[in-house]
Amino acid sequence: MKFFIDTANLEQIREAYDLGVLDGVTTNPSLMAKEGIKGVQNQHDHYIKICEIVNGDVSAEVIATDYEGMIREGEVLAGLNPHIVVKVPCIADGIKAIKFFSEKGIRTNCTLVFSIGQALLAAKAGATYVSPFVGRLDDICEDGVGLVADIVRMYHFYDYKTQVLAASIRNTKHIVECLEAGADVATCPLSAIKGLLDHPLTDAGLKKFLEDYKKVNG
Numbered sequence: 152m153k154f155f156i157d158t159a160n161l162e163q164i165r166e167a168y169d170l171g172v173l174d175g176v177t178t179n180p181s182l183m184a185k186e187g188i189k190g191v192q193n194q195h196d197h198y199i200k201i202c203e204i205v206n207g208d209v210s211a212e213v214i215a216t217d218y219e220g221m222i223r224e225g226e227v228l229a230g231l232n233p234h235i236v237v238k239v240p241c242i243a244d245g246i247k248a249i250k251f252f253s254e255k256g257i258r259t260n261c262t263l264v265f266s267i268g269q270a271l272l273a274a275k276a277g278a279t280y281v282s283p284f285v286g287r288l289d290d291i292c293e294d295g296v297g298l299v300a301d302i303v304r305m306y307h308f309y310d311y312k313t314q315v316l317a318a319s320i321r322n323t324k325h326i327v328e329c330l331e332a333g334a335d336v337a338t339c340p341l342s343a344i345k346g347l348l349d350h351p352l353t354d355a356g357l358k359k360f361l362e363d364y365k366k367v368n369g
Contacts, residue, residue: 152330155208155338157318159186159197163341164204170344175207177260177282177318177338179238180214195231202232210260210280212238213248221248229257236260236279241269246276253277260316270302274311280336285329286319296325300332307333323347 153174156167159182167173178201188197198211209232213224221244225237229252237252238260239245249259253276260280261273265288273281283302285295299317306313314335320326323346329337 153336157338159183177210179212202234208236209234210236210238218244218247238262249276249278267301274313278313280314280316282316282318284319286321296328303333
């Protein structure tokens with residue numbers, strides 16, 4: 152399973168990259184706003200900075216919700232850097248845009264997916280990635296990881312090439328569950344990725360090793 156970091160924070164992206172496990176980045180307007188990045192040109196410049204750090208796919212989201220607007224924005228975003236994947240919402244015009252981009256060789260990430268039907272339409276339109284939102288489904292007492300598993304099974308059965316990118320990951324447990332469900336990618340906060348390192352027996356074992364070393368070597 153590939154790891155993407157879900158942020159627009161350059162320091163966190165560099166830290167994840169330096170850890171040696173980072174495969175890509177996902178961003179959205181909310182994450183850009185969180186970093187105080189205002190204005191279209193500044194956002195485009197920021198995407199380029201991200202692409203200069205990461206040797207992998209970087210999802211950049213369109214703001215338009217109409218077909219023509221998505222096409223205009225998506226073509227500009229795709230032209231910023233070869234790493235850019237155009238992130239498109241799972242609405243009717245979004246599916247149409249994904250089909251257009253697919254025919255033009257522009258890679259896409261169909262976002263805000265909450266049902267297997269939406270995932271089916273995205274795959275049929277030629278999406279490179281589909282992003283089911285795990286945490287947001289859990290928030291309304293639905294099974295986010297279960298949806299990931301259902302999409303994975305459907306894609307395997309019908310041999311769709313679209314990759315399942317588990318999004319809205321809230322914690323380390325979500326990562327492990329999405330791994331078990333067969334997700335191709337998990338996009339996570341840095342804290343969730345680093346949380347995979349934590350185990351009390353590792354801490355206790357390292358402490359014991361160091362104590363024993365000091366006994367022998369002073």
